[in-house]
Amino acid sequence: MSAPNTTADAAVPAAPPATPTVTRGGRGSVVGGGVLVLVVVLLAAVVPYVVTLGALSSLVMLFALVILGTTWNLLAGYGGMVSVGQQAYVGVGGYALIQLADAVGAPPWAAVLAAGLVGAVLALPTSYLVFRLAGGYFAIGTWVVAEVFRLVTMQIGGLGGGSGLSLSAFRGTDRVDRVAFVYWFALALMVAVVLGTYLLMRSRVGLGLTAIRDDRVAASSLGVAVDRGRRIVYVAGSAGAALAGALIALSTLGVTPGSIYSVNWTAAMIFIVVVGGIGTIEGPLVGAVLYWALQQALAPLGTWYLVVLGGVAVAVVLLAPRGLWGLVAGRFQIFPTTYRVRI
Amino acid sequence: MTEPLLRVTGVAKRFGRVVTARDVSFELSAGEALGLVGPNGAGKTTLLDVVAGTLRADAGTVTLDGQDVTRLGAAARADRGVARSYQVPRPFGRLTVFENVLVGASFAGRRPGGGGAPGGRADGAGPAGDARDRAWHALAVTDLTGAANTPSGSLRLLDRKRLEVARALATGPRLLLLDEIAGGLTDRELPQVVGLVRRLRDDGVAVVWIEHVLHALLDVVDRLLCLAAGEVIAQGDPHEVIRSPQVVEVYLGSTVDSVPDSVPGEPA
Amino acid sequence: MSVLEVAGLEVRYGDLLAVDGVGLTLAEGETLAVLGANGAGKSTLLAALAGTHLPTAGTVLLDGDPVTRVPAHRRVRRGIALVPEGRRLFPSLTVEENLLMGRYPRRFGPWDLRAVYDVFPHVAEIRDRRGGVLSGGQQQAVAIGRALLTNPRVLLLDEVSLGLAPSVVTQIYDAVRRITAEGTTALVVEQDLDQALRVADRVQCLLGGRTVLEAPAAGLDREAVADAYFGIAAAPTPAPAPRPTEA
């Protein structure tokens, strides 16, 4: 028996003959999206010609932070999984990039994308392990896995042990050309990751993920494959972290196991998402800009920015759990994932 | 003779020492409505969970159209046309009413043998148009179109209960499992819910309905099954079941001499 | 003076009005049975009396003092003890430890471990078992004993018969009768009319959150109770008050 569709059914009174228009987003998202496009255009076409090379490198870090925040938000905000071990994939991405670019000889852009793929490939079997843990134990369990990744990396011959690797693919390239290439490539990658996340969350899969986040049991009785959904999110989020790690290695021209596998990457992701607004696409953008600005402003003072951010994150969780974006913008969406019915 | 839509055979379930189902069997055909009654703790919701696949029985089998689905999870059974509502509504609180129903319309019924049409594509376009149509239809049937854009977390109780039903309907179910959708409603709201369930049954959907509001139930169901302490103590014609000494005993106690003999609301 | 006096009680769960203007009084040593089908508002009423779910309107007086908004953990120290629906024993505590939780509010009096074991001799035999592995009847006995150890002014019993075999229900109610006969003031919420009538002095029947019947237990018209109970008659006998509009 097929579902009663628009067939006129005598037993159903007052059923409107057709579905009214369903819109996604309104003038607000058009304006907001327009502003974002303008910002990206400025970043692409104007900024590189007016700021210093050092500033461009630091902007690359901002783009990496946006990717990190966006993909961690996919995990925690939509998948309900607080991983404290995403530095595992940041590190894998960094090492994979250098190996692919130097040892294999792939062009840097391809090496970055392939590094993301390596992250995804490693995340899939790992998910079967860490999914045995729930909630808080999932959090530390992923951290242990990240430590294993780091320690194994240090044990593998040819990866430079404790002192890491440096990238030689750019040797002979002019510094200006190199920084400009990395800058534009990072910008493009960031736009792609944010747009990709948006399209995923806008799709049927995204609707299912949101349902899983709100109520796992009810979602499964409506046919949403909960385990598969969470696994997709874990793999996609980890691939994103690996992409960011590859970018970071590309920009800093090297990796050491201590820094590229540092839990501070995950700390950054968490602060970006929590302070910006968990479970929204806009929140991580806001959070990343704030994190980056604080880091720039407080850099001369050492790690005080982490003290401040830690405190701010605690305050936000307790006092404004919807984050800055939720506080400022309410239900407004630049990236409309919601459906509105025109009645 | 045709195979019934749903066949539950010898289902048993226990939690630790507490037995919530003991050798429960029943059958249900398309277009038939079965009422499930019994005192609190009799195992009614557990039975619904076992049929829906949210719980796995310790023993016994569940078949749909003669196909054994005992080992399938809730999502897979939803694909095959089983939908349920929860006693305590479980809306996706951060989604709007329309989006809640769209979840139902987009995912279930995508496998062969499922009731509904394919829901959509996993691309940027979002759930396809026919899923939206089904979602809208479910809202229309449950009288929820006016609240389509309301965040479901802020719905009032009647609308939350309706949403439970609408979401289940949007999956295009062949078997609808309802858990106390009438409890807590006012005298004015009740007939609307009763009318809705009756329409669905008349449309050919098989319904299993747990309800404590007996006069609502008796208005709709073709058969009644009474559970007590996990066992079927009576099954059959609703008015005979409700007057049977065993049922009166579990409800009112062991030695009641007077039995309610006026049961209004004969089904049409 | 009444031990417990409740007036105009209104309790909501979200926008569901579960108890709608209920009043009741309970004199020293009296036992009141509150009857009604599922969803009638009985358990919610008890939750409001015990302080586990605070009412939106109305007053609860204990020995003349208002306790309406006193939280549960302080209310039990004032002398209101609840035997909750589903018993809610602490599964990882032993039976005796569960009982000893009744001494936590530090209200001492006639009810001590020995007195409880006297009323429920079989509980003494299983004192070292964990709460999580008991049968329903055993759980119920422990839950009642635990409440008695708080030496309450008012004992609230919620659906004692729930999910128990008839013979076990009878045993438990034998014990309840002994307890109330010794002068404990009690409010019994029950679906099982017969058992309730064995212990109650008075009966109050709820339907849809409102009182539809109040009568002394002796000489009660069972048919009236059954009608009120099921609400089968299309319009309940006492005309319902106009429903307050819900926002």
Place this chain on the structure above:
Amino acid sequence: MDWLNAGVQGVLLGGQYSLLACGLSLIFGVMRIVNLAHGVLAVLAAYLSLVLVQQGLPLWLAVVVVVPVFAVLGYAVQRGLFNPALAQVRGSDSARQGSRGAGELAPLLVSFGVAVALTSLLQEVFSADTRKIPTGDLASAGVPLGPLSVGLLPLITLVVAAAVIAAVQVFLARTATGRAMRAVADDAGAAAMYGVDPRHTYAVATALAFATLALAGVFVGMSTQFSPGYGDLVLLFAFEAVIIGGLGSLWGTLLGGIVLGLAQTIGAQIDPQSGVLAGHLVFLAVLVVRPGGLLPRSVPA
């Protein structure tokens, strides 16, 4: 001989891990919070005692000061941070209202924020250099045990760990407060019906956990070169001990600590670089083979 020595050292090392894990296990057992600040708090306790010792206090007196200070700190942290975070968890459960909040993730995120802020703060105050609490002869003192010489300090640590775990166990099993704590862990609502104030009881549990943690931190500080970042490892080791031993069982935690210590020393015996890695791998293996841990609690919570 080397293997025997590695085994003995592993068991002794396990004492330190179990002592560290005790507080983590307690907080999780009572209120289902995974305290990600656990490790850095232990390191904070080590720094505090180091400062006191440098001020001229004898070590034992430093411990007498630091442990109660941490108990008070634990009570305050619970009332001020964790209880409000728990209230968010409850709120998201019952109302399911649509505020896009952290919900059940709140306690985890709060404790992580504390962990990162505190680690960086310690780094600013004490620099990233490694330190050690001076113990005079104690660190090098050994006790002959058959053919082996066993370090006195690790031996004391193991004895203290077993004693603390036994004491906490007795407290939980025999006292009214301990009973109330287990009751709250089982069913906070029902416990409130019997006069237990869950928020206060939670805070007492955290105070106790912080006290054991402070003691563990001092022992870490005496036996190990520590730095602010060492808290991360402390957290991971404590966590692994809890999971290997089995959730909700303190004796399991003692066993888990010993298994972890053994894995690390035996792993290091095989390859000096791989001690910690071997510990992690044993943990992951337990996760795959026995997800409930070695001594899972008999009654599921």
